[in-house]
Amino acid sequence: MSNSKQWSSATPGYIIFLVDQSGSMNETYAEGKTRSEFTALVINRTINELINTNMDGEKVKDRVFISMIGYGGSSSLAVDDIRSDYLSSFADDPLRMEQLKKKVSDGAGGLIEIDEQMPIFIEPTANGLTPMADAFSFTKELIEGWLQKKPDNPAPIIINISDGLPYTGDSIDTAMNNAISVSKEIMNINSADGNPLIFNCHLGEGKTHSFNENESELSDDQAKFLFKVSSKVPESYKQAAVKQDFQAKPESRGFVSNADPELFIQFINFGSSGGSDKIA
Amino acid sequence: MQISIKGYITSKESELFYDCADRYAYDKSQNKFAISDGVSKSFFPKIWADILVNKWVNSKEFNEAQFIIDCQKNWLEQVTEIVNKPDAKWFTKNAFNRKESGLATFVGLRFYKKKKEWLWKADALGDSFLFFVPKKIKDFSKECIVLSSKKEPIVFDNFPDYLSSLGNNHKGEKQIMESPLTSGTFYLMTDALAEWFLKEKDSAISKISVWQNQKDFERFVNEERHNEKLGNDDTAFLSIKIEDDKKDQLTYVSEAVSNINELVKVQQKEIEVAEKAKEKELILKQENSDSEISVEQTQEIEPVENILSEDEETEIEKPKKGFFKRIFGKEENELSNEKEEIETDEKIEATEEHQEEKEPSTQGVENNSEIEKSENSEKNESQESEPNSKEESEPNAKTPNKPSQNITDKF
Numbered sequence: 001m002s003n004s005k006q007w008s009s010a011t012p013g014y015i016i017f018l019v020d021q022s023g024s025m026n027e028t029y030a031e032g033k034t035r036s037e038f039t040a041l042v043i044n045r046t047i048n049e050l051i052n053t054n055m056d057g058e059k060v061k062d063r064v065f066i067s068m069i070g071y072g073g074s075s076s077l078a079v080d081d082i083r084s085d086y087l088s089s090f091a092d093d094p095l096r097m098e099q100l101k102k103k104v105s106d107g108a109g110g111l112i113e114i115d116e117q118m119p120i121f122i123e124p125t126a127n128g129l130t131p132m133a134d135a136f137s138f139t140k141e142l143i144e145g146w147l148q149k150k151p152d153n154p155a156p157i158i159i160n161i162s163d164g165l166p167y168t169g170d171s172i173d174t175a176m177n178n179a180i181s182v183s184k185e186i187m188n189i190n191s192a193d194g195n196p197l198i199f200n201c202h203l204g205e206g207k208t209h210s211f212n213e214n215e216s217e218l219s220d221d222q223a224k225f226l227f228k229v230s231s232k233v234p235e236s237y238k239q240a241a242v243k244q245d246f247q248a249k250p251e252s253r254g255f256v257s258n259a260d261p262e263l264f265i266q267f268i269n270f271g272s273s274g275g276s277d278k279i280a
Numbered sequence: 281m282q283i284s285i286k287g288y289i290t291s292k293e294s295e296l297f298y299d300c301a302d303r304y305a306y307d308k309s310q311n312k313f314a315i316s317d318g319v320s321k322s323f324f325p326k327i328w329a330d331i332l333v334n335k336w337v338n339s340k341e342f343n344e345a346q347f348i349i350d351c352q353k354n355w356l357e358q359v360t361e362i363v364n365k366p367d368a369k370w371f372t373k374n375a376f377n378r379k380e381s382g383l384a385t386f387v388g389l390r391f392y393k394k395k396k397e398w399l400w401k402a403d404a405l406g407d408s409f410l411f412f413v414p415k416k417i418k419d420f421s422k423e424c425i426v427l428s429s430k431k432e433p434i435v436f437d438n439f440p441d442y443l444s445s446l447g448n449n450h451k452g453e454k455q456i457m458e459s460p461l462t463s464g465t466f467y468l469m470t471d472a473l474a475e476w477f478l479k480e481k482d483s484a485i486s487k488i489s490v491w492q493n494q495k496d497f498e499r500f501v502n503e504e505r506h507n508e509k510l511g512n513d514d515t516a517f518l519s520i521k522i523e524d525d526k527k528d529q530l531t532y533v534s535e536a537v538s539n540i541n542e543l544v545k546v547q548q549k550e551i552e553v554a555e556k557a558k559e560k561e562l563i564l565k566q567e568n569s570d571s572e573i574s575v576e577q578t579q580e581i582e583p584v585e586n587i588l589s590e591d592e593e594t595e596i597e598k599p600k601k602g603f604f605k606r607i608f609g610k611e612e613n614e615l616s617n618e619k620e621e622i623e624t625d626e627k628i629e630a631t632e633e634h635q636e637e638k639e640p641s642t643q644g645v646e647n648n649s650e651i652e653k654s655e656n657s658e659k660n661e662s663q664e665s666e667p668n669s670k671e672e673s674e675p676n677a678k679t680p681n682k683p684s685q686n687i688t689d690k691f
Binding site for chain 1: 292301323370374379684687
C-alpha cells in the first residue's frame with residue numbers, strides 16, 4: 001500500500017508546512033486572533049503534539065523532519081525557510097515558552113488546573129503577496145533532496161495553509177496555473193512509498209468544501225483550485241480522515257476550503273497523523 | 281527436570297539499547313519468568329516495563345492488586361525523581377503535570393509443584409506472547425500452545441492491551457493458562473518477534489535453535505528486518521527449555537541471557553570512545569585551519585565598515601547564514617564548508633581585536649554595538665517580518681531567498 005511506510009528513527013517521515021504569510025493573513029479569524037496568529041497557534045500545537053507522541057519521557061525520537069516554509073511574509077514575494085529541523089531539535093530549542101493554565105482530569109472524575117509550558121516555534125507574520133507557486137517549487141527541491149538521501153523513507157507530506165489564491169502581482173490565473181503545474185510535478189514524484197502528498201487547508205468564511213471527489217461538485221474557484229493542487233487521499237490515510245470526522249471517499253482529494261477554526265485543527269491533525277499513528 | 285534459559289534483546293533500528301522499552305527478567309529461586317513491552321507512545325514506558333518484570337519474578341507471596349499498587353508506587357518514585365532534576369525537559373514536566381502514565385504489555389510464567397506434580401501457569405496481557413512448543417512436536421498448528429490477550433484473528437497494531445502505571449486505567453483482560461510441566465520449550469516474545477514466529481511456524485523454531493548468543497540474535501534481527509520479515513520494533517526474546525530427567529527437582533543447567541543494563545553500558549562506552557575520537561579529529565582539523573588562517577589574516581582582514589555594510593546589503597541572505605551556522609559542526613560531510621565558516625568567524629574576531637586596539641575611540645564603540653546588533657538580528661532571523669530594503673527596491677524579484685541546499689544538508 002502506498003504512503004504506509006512506518007515513521008521511525010531509522011526511516012523518519014517528512015512534513016512540510018507551507019504557510020501563507022501574505023498581508024491578508026492579518027484579517028481577523030477566530031478567538032480574537034488573526035488568521036496568521038491562529039495558524040501559528042495551530043502549527044505550534046501540532047509540533048508540540050508530535051513531540052509529546054514521539055518522546056519516551058525524557059528523550060524525543062527523531063521520527064520526523066519538519067520544515068516550516070513561509071511565503072509572502074518577510075517581503076512581498078519571499079519564500080522563507082522559517083525553520084527546518086528534526087523533531088528533537090525543535091524540542092530542544094523552541095523560540096520561546098509561554099505559560100498556560102490547563103484543566104486536566106484529577107483521576108477521580110474531577111478537573112484540576114495545572115501549569116503547562118507551551119513551546120513556540122513560529123511567530124505570526126502577515127505581509128506581502130502570495131507566491132504559492134514559488135513555495136511549491138522550493139518544496140519540490142526539498143522533496144527531491146530528501147528522496148535522494150532517504151529513498152526508503154515514508155513519502156513526504158506537504159500541508160499548505162493559505163487564505164486565498166496565489167497572487168504575485170500579475171494575473172491571478174497565471175499564478176494559479178503556475179501553482180497547479182508545480183503541484184502536479186510534486187505529486188508525480190515517485191518514491192518507494194508512493195508519491196508525495198499535498199494536502200491543502202484554506203482559511204476563510206463562506207461555503208465549506210472538503211474531501212470532494214469531483215471538481216464538478218465545487219461551486220467556487222477557490223475550491224476548484226484547491227481540488228487541483230491536492231493529492232488523492234490514499235487508503236493509508238482514510239482511517240485518520242475518519243478519526244477527524246472527514247468523509248474520505250475512494251477518490252477524495254485532501255483539502256478543505258473556507259475552514260473554520262475547528263475544521264482547520266481537524267485537518268492539520270489529519271495531515272500530520274503519520275507522526276502519531278504510523279510510528280514505530 | 282532440567283532447565284536451560286536463553287534471553288536476548290535489541291532496540292529498534294537506528295536506536296540505542298538505552299532507548300529500548302522491552303524488558304525481561306527471571307528468578308531461579310522463584311521459578312518465575314516475565315517479559316514486557318513498554319508502549320512507545322506512553323510516559324517512561326521502559327521504567328514501567330522494567331518494574332513490572334522484576335517485581336513480578338521477585339515476589340514470593342503474590343497478590344495481584346497489591347503487586348500493581350507496589351509497581352505503580354515504584355514507577356512514580358522513579359519518575360518524580362527524574363522530573364525534579366534541574367535539567368528536566370519542559371515536555372517531561374508537562375507530561376508529568378498532565379498525569380500521563382506508562383503503559384506496558386506483560387507475560388508472566390511460573391513453575392510450581394502441586395501434589396508431587398510440576399505445573400506451569402502463565403498469564404498474558406497485550407501483544408507480547410507466550411508459546412510452548414512440546415519436545416516431539418509433529419503438527420505446529422495443533423500442538424504449539426499460544427497465549428496472549430490478542431483476539432483471533434490476530435492483528436498486530438499500535439493499540440495493544442496494557443497495564444497502566446497510574447490508577448486503574450488498564451486495558452484488556454489478561455489471559456491465564458495452566459498445565460502440567462512437560463519437556464519442550466517456552467518462548468516469551470514481544471510483538472514484532474511474536475508476529476514473525478506466528479508467520480514462520482516450524483521454520484521459526486529451527487532458526488531460533490541456532491542462536492547461541494546476543495550477536496547471533498542481533499544478526500538474525502538485522503537480516504529479517506532487511507528482508508522485511510520482522511517489524512522494526514524493540515525486540516525481546518526469552519526461552520525456557522525443559523528436559524525431563526526423571527528427577528523431582530528443577531535444575532537450571534544453562535543460562536545465556538543478555539542483560540539490557542550491561543548492553544546499555546557497553547554501548548555508551550563505545551559511543552564515548554567514538555565521540556572522543558571525532559572530537560580529536562575536529563580539533564586537529566581546526567588547528568590546521570587556524571594555522572592557515574593566521575598566515576592569511578593580515579592580508580584578508582577587512583575594515584569593520586565593509587563587513588557590516590555587506591551584512592546590510594545581503595539582509596536576504598541573513599537567514600541563510602544563520603542556518604548554515606546552526607548546522608555547522610553537526611555534519612561531518614560539511615568539512616569543506618567548515619573552513620569557510622571558520623574564516624568568517626575569524627574575520628569578526630580579528631576585527632574585534634582590531635577595535636580594541638583602537639579604543640577608546642567612538643568608532644570602536646559604535647562598531648561593537650553594530651556587531652552585537654547584527655548577531656541579535658541573526659538570532660531572530662527566521663522570524664523577520666519587516667520587508668527588507670533590497671526586496672522593496674526589487675519588487676519583481678521572484679527567486680526564493682533561501683536555497684534548498686541549506687535544508688537538504690540537514691537531512
